[in-house]
Amino acid sequence: MAQEDKKLLLIDLCARLTYRTMVKCITDYRHEFDEELSELHIMNFYQFDVKPYLRPMSSITEEELHELQEILGPGIEIRGNLIDILDSSIHVFSLLELQAVFDWLNAHHFDYRGLIKKGLAVEAPEGMYN
Numbered sequence: 701m702a703q704e705d706k707k708l709l710l711i712d713l714c715a716r717l718t719y720r721t722m723v724k725c726i727t728d729y730r731h732e733f734d735e736e737l738s739e740l741h742i743m744n745f746y747q748f749d750v751k752p753y754l755r756p757m758s759s760i761t762e763e764e765l766h767e768l769q770e771i772l773g774p775g776i777e778i779r780g781n782l783i784d785i786l787d788s789s790i791h792v793f794s795l796l797e798l799q800a801v802f803d804w805l806n807a808h809h810f811d812y813r814g815l816i817k818k819g820l821a822v823e824a825p826e827g828m829y830n
Contacts, residue, residue, distance in 0.1 A: 701749075701820075709820045710745055712813055713737060713752060719807050722753040722829075724822050753824040754811035764808060771800050 701709075713723075721737040726749040734753075741750045760768075760778075768778060805812045809829045815821035 705818060705820055706746075708813065708818075709750075709815065710742070712815060712820075713742060713745070713750065715802070716752060716806050716809075717742070719809065721806075721809060722824070724751045724753065725749065726751075752815070752821045753809070753828055754816060754821045755809050755824050755829065756811055756816060759826075760810065768801070768804055771797065771804055773797070 723737045724734055726732050816823050
């Protein structure tokens with residue numbers, strides 16, 4: 701794994717520590733097991749491979765989309781993986797709103813960084829995070 705990818709994954713894992721994210725661990729002996737992400741995984745990050753189970757953005761439900769839209773407020777819409785500002789005179793992002801969006805995405809285990817596509821995360825089986 702490239703150093704840049706390893707750094708991106710470490711940043712992402714640290715942000716997900718408090719959200720009960722499941723990870724796939726692969727030890728030096730090629731032993732695989734799944735468990736909840738913990739500080740131990742972060743401390744031993746360079747000892748073995750850790751890949752979070754994440755939901756692709758395409759799996760967002762209408763209910764979740766509505767919930768996220770409530771955080772974003774009027775004048776902003778989510779389309780696929782993008783957040784569009786429809787009318788900047790109605791609303792602009794504050795830092796707190798931006799933090800709330802990323803907290804929400806982490807809490808719902810969404811892959812907003814494209815880690816699955818890069819092979820740095822595993823697509824969560826349906827129902828894993830119900």
